[in-house]
Amino acid sequence: MAPKITLYTSYACPWAHRSQIALRELKLAFQTEIIDLKVPRTAEYLAINPRGLVPALVYNDEVLTESAIVSQFLVDAHPSHLEKTSSEPGAAKTLGDAIVKEIEPLLKDAGPFFGGSERLTLAEVDILLPPSFLPALEKDAPNFWKWANALTKEESVTYIWDEKKVTEGTITRLGLNKQ
Numbered sequence: 745m746a747p748k749i750t751l752y753t754s755y756a757c758p759w760a761h762r763s764q765i766a767l768r769e770l771k772l773a774f775q776t777e778i779i780d781l782k783v784p785r786t787a788e789y790l791a792i793n794p795r796g797l798v799p800a801l802v803y804n805d806e807v808l809t810e811s812a813i814v815s816q817f818l819v820d821a822h823p824s825h826l827e828k829t830s831s832e833p834g835a836a837k838t839l840g841d842a843i844v845k846e847i848e849p850l851l852k853d854a855g856p857f858f859g860g861s862e863r864l865t866l867a868e869v870d871i872l873l874p875p876s877f878l879p880a881l882e883k884d885a886p887n888f889w890k891w892a893n894a895l896t897k898e899e900s901v902t903y904i905w906d907e908k909k910v911t912e913g914t915i916t917r918l919g920l921n922k923q
Contacts, residue, residue, distance in 0.1 A: 856894035
């Protein structure tokens with residue numbers, strides 16, 4: 745029997761996005777509840793997650809929070825193509841240095857995803873980087889650049905992204921809409 749799943753998430757939270765990607769890649773049916781992070785959380789949501797953060801996943805009446813825990817639980821409960829994992833990058837002065845040193849060699853067999861996979865793996869679900877990193881890495885980390893570009897074209901990654909809502913929210917949060 746299919747599990748009953750509700751994901752409490754936000755368009756503006758990249759950490760919550762991990763859970764959305766995992767659910768979509770696993771092709772699990774789930775209900776989405778959007779939490780507005782700009783306003784105080786409702787008593788109903790605080791009963792689900794007392795910290796008021798997203799994501800929260802209700803899976804057959806069990807509540808899970810924290811994006812990495814949610815993603816790992818989903819992969820453990822539903823074995824799939826996401827099971828391929830990579831080691832954590834070592835300490836480095838900058839993110840770019842860490843990518844070139846630690847991640848680039850792991851992607852030499854990306855096909856286009858980790859471990860030669862044709863489909864997203866848990867490594868892709870757990871790694872979200874700003875697009876501004878990609879152009880600078882094309883020369884120094886060509887495997888990473890190719891992999892990251894393939895990742896940004898996956899429907900599981902892009903389906904929840906609402907650029908207009910995120911942009912409007914950021915402008916409001918930063919007070920840039922003042923005349």
